[in-house]
Amino acid sequence: MRINKLLSNYGYCSRRETNRMIEENRITVNGQNCIKGQWVEEDDIILIDNEPISLKEKIYIAFNKPVGITCTLEKTVKNNIGDYINFSDYIFPVGRLDKESQGLIILTNDGDLANKILESENKHEKEYIVTLNRPFNDSFINGMSEGVEICGVKTRKCQVSKISDNVFRIILTQGLNKQIRRMSKTFGYTVIKLERIRILNIKIDGIDIGKWRVLTDEELIKLQSC
Structure with missing residues (x-):
């Protein structure tokens, strides 16, 4: 895999930080200065500041x-x-x-x-509570659940349920940029509060x-x- 991915997987540093250290000639692979995007193997001798890298405790x-x-x-x-x-x-x-x-x-x-x-293909659930700028009706709930055209694509079908006149719960299995805000805007509503309350089993x-x-x-x- 690429050096950036290896160090990220090891919990050592971000991919951006890896590039910075490469630019500063702080990383060597098998005795040679590393280059950006370099492919490496786990059994390669990789040194940072002349010290071998090691797996970090997972957090x-x-x-x-x-x-x-x-x-x-x-x-x-x-x-x-x-x-x-x-x-x-x-x-x-x-x-x-x-x-x-x-x-x-x-x-x-x-x-x-x-x-x-x-x-995205794993379709993992993320759950949100959303407050809109004004009350909505059942056609809004049904439209949101069936998928909405945003950014040139149609969103996946999702679970949407009403909590109060202007608050709803939505469970998505994808994560497009500002997806809920854009979906709501399609129906003429503005999100005034958006809270994510669950990712998979984590609440x-x-x-x-x-x-x-x-x-x-x-x-x-x-x-x-x-």
Whole structure:
């Protein structure tokens, strides 16, 4: 695999950070300076700052993201997740939740599990509670459930149920950019609050806004088996 992917899977650093270290000639492969995008094998001798790389302990976190926070831990970005989660080891968010939205984000340094969760073909469920700017009727619920044309594609059929006059629950199995906001806009509605409350078997219950917790062993076993 490429050096960027290997180091990410090892929980060592991000792909962007790998490129930065390559530019600084800090990574060697079998005694030669590494180049961007280089293919490597696990039995290659890979050194960073003349030290061999090693597998990091895997970290799995559930975080309740506040509104106004960007889904990154890049220090150059203001108001990011790193303001709430300060880990010395490298971790990254699995997927994104736009800045205007709030709710559940999984963070880890396990690249393999992250890819499995994000793979669209796996049709993994993500559940949201959505508040609109005005009341809606049954035709809105039915239209949303059947799929909506946005960004040149039709969204997958999904589960949508009414909670109150202007609040609904939706369960998606894909993650297009600002999907729920764009779907709602197609019917003439504006989302004024969007909260993700579940990713697969991981729920936001008991996590205050801006707080996080480590996944339980039971949660992790079930998550890895999905």
